[in-house]
Amino acid sequence: MRSPTELAQVFRSKQLKLTPQRQLLFSLLHENASHPTAEALFEVASKQMPGISLRTVYQTLGELAEMGELQLIDFGVGATRFDPNMGDHHHFVCDSCGAIRDVDITSAPRLRSGSGDGFAVEDVNVVFNGLCSRCNQPNKRSPGHQAKHKKK
Amino acid sequence: MRSPTELAQVFRSKQLKLTPQRQLLFSLLHENASHPTAEALFEVASKQMPGISLRTVYQTLGELAEMGELQLIDFGVGATRFDPNMGDHHHFVCDSCGAIRDVDITSAPRLRSGSGDGFAVEDVNVVFNGLCSRCNQPNKRSPGHQAKHKKK
DNA sequence: TTGTTAATTCGCATTACTTGCAAATTAGAA
DNA sequence: TTCTAATTTGCAAGTAATGCGAATTAACAA
Numbered sequence: 305m306r307s308p309t310e311l312a313q314v315f316r317s318k319q320l321k322l323t324p325q326r327q328l329l330f331s332l333l334h335e336n337a338s339h340p341t342a343e344a345l346f347e348v349a350s351k352q353m354p355g356i357s358l359r360t361v362y363q364t365l366g367e368l369a370e371m372g373e374l375q376l377i378d379f380g381v382g383a384t385r386f387d388p389n390m391g392d393h394h395h396f397v398c399d400s401c402g403a404i405r406d407v408d409i410t411s412a413p414r415l416r417s418g419s420g421d422g423f424a425v426e427d428v429n430v431v432f433n434g435l436c437s438r439c440n441q442p443n444k445r446s447p448g449h450q451a452k453h454k455k456k
Numbered sequence: 457m458r459s460p461t462e463l464a465q466v467f468r469s470k471q472l473k474l475t476p477q478r479q480l481l482f483s484l485l486h487e488n489a490s491h492p493t494a495e496a497l498f499e500v501a502s503k504q505m506p507g508i509s510l511r512t513v514y515q516t517l518g519e520l521a522e523m524g525e526l527q528l529i530d531f532g533v534g535a536t537r538f539d540p541n542m543g544d545h546h547h548f549v550c551d552s553c554g555a556i557r558d559v560d561i562t563s564a565p566r567l568r569s570g571s572g573d574g575f576a577v578e579d580v581n582v583v584f585n586g587l588c589s590r591c592n593q594p595n596k597r598s599p600g601h602q603a604k605h606k607k608k
Numbered sequence: 609t610t611g612t613t614a615a616t617t618c619g620c621a622t623t624a625c626t627t628g629c630a631a632a633t634t635a636g637a638a
Numbered sequence: 639t640t641c642t643a644a645t646t647t648g649c650a651a652g653t654a655a656t657g658c659g660a661a662t663t664a665a666c667a668a
Contacts, residue, residue, distance in 0.1 A: 362654095494625085510648095
């Protein structure tokens with residue numbers, strides 16, 4: 305991850321202006337380990353910066369992703385999630401409450417096959433589905449944000 | 457996979473009617489290894505059964521998925537894909553043309569961790585991104601259906 | 609400080625994909 | 639053949655995200 309100061313330099317080096325919106329979104333994202341959606345980030349940002357536009361959130365998140373400052377992940381369950389953790393890692397998704405947790409690559413076999421059968425693999429993403437520790441307790445399932453697409 | 461006859465029994469056992477639409481969609485899906493979208497399947501189905509509704513395609517695909525006859529997969533690149541292959545396997549997605557290929561589980565490390573850190577993993581999905589053999593040839597990239605969300 | 613200008617934000621319209629709903633149709637049992 | 643619940647269909651509506659143009663503003667220069 306990058307400090308706000310470093311971010312400023314990255315922005316300038318790319319001819320991008322350092323706006324209050326961008327700074328806010330960047331820091332909110334780094335304070336937030338929940339892999340928020342654009343909408344969720346918008347909610348939080350609105351509290352500190354009333355009037356900020358959802359359009360700007362999408363715009364900025366897209367730019368940060370292009371700059372390699374964050375990952376854009378779609379688990380096929382509602383909206384795209386944003387992850388500032390650019391390290392090699394995977395994800396666990398709770399099928400009950402929708403919570404997402406990073407899965408450190410060391411705890412999962414490292415998959416980095418070069419190529420096979422003619423196609424060149426450039427990236428491998430592993431998604432673990434199941435029940436989080438909270439929802440795994442039979443009597444206290446969080447009815448949180450349920451999966452919409454129920455993959456299976 | 458199931459033969460049309462077996463399917464009929466499965467349907468009956470669940471009080472579901474064996475309609476021409478369902479039979480057509482089921483067989484089209486099994487003839488088709490491209491992991492089509494609902495829309496794509498609708499196009500093909502329309503040729504053999506003019507007037508069939510896109511709504512019915514979505515409906516039927518959803519039912520088949522609930523019955524465990526097919527998988528519903530969202531790669532975060534446009535529409536949901538449908539896969540009649542219920543065996544343990546993963547997927548390769550071409551970032552250039554959007555083509556999808558099954559990746560037999562034997563060629564990838566078998567990931568079936570029971571649980572860790574309190575959450576119960578019930579399913580593991582691995583997505584390999586890269587360039588397919590066709591697009592991997594520098595001069596002949598298929599400009600096919602480009603990725604829309606470009607995950608990274 | 610002030611001015612200039614290209615970058616950015618904002619809001620609204622629009623697209624893409626999918627689902628809800630109600631009326632019309634039909635498979636399967638009697 | 640008749641009956642009825644299941645199914646299909648078309649259209650409206652919903653969600654997520656993007657396109658676009660007008661208004662605003664960060665950053666640089668004078």
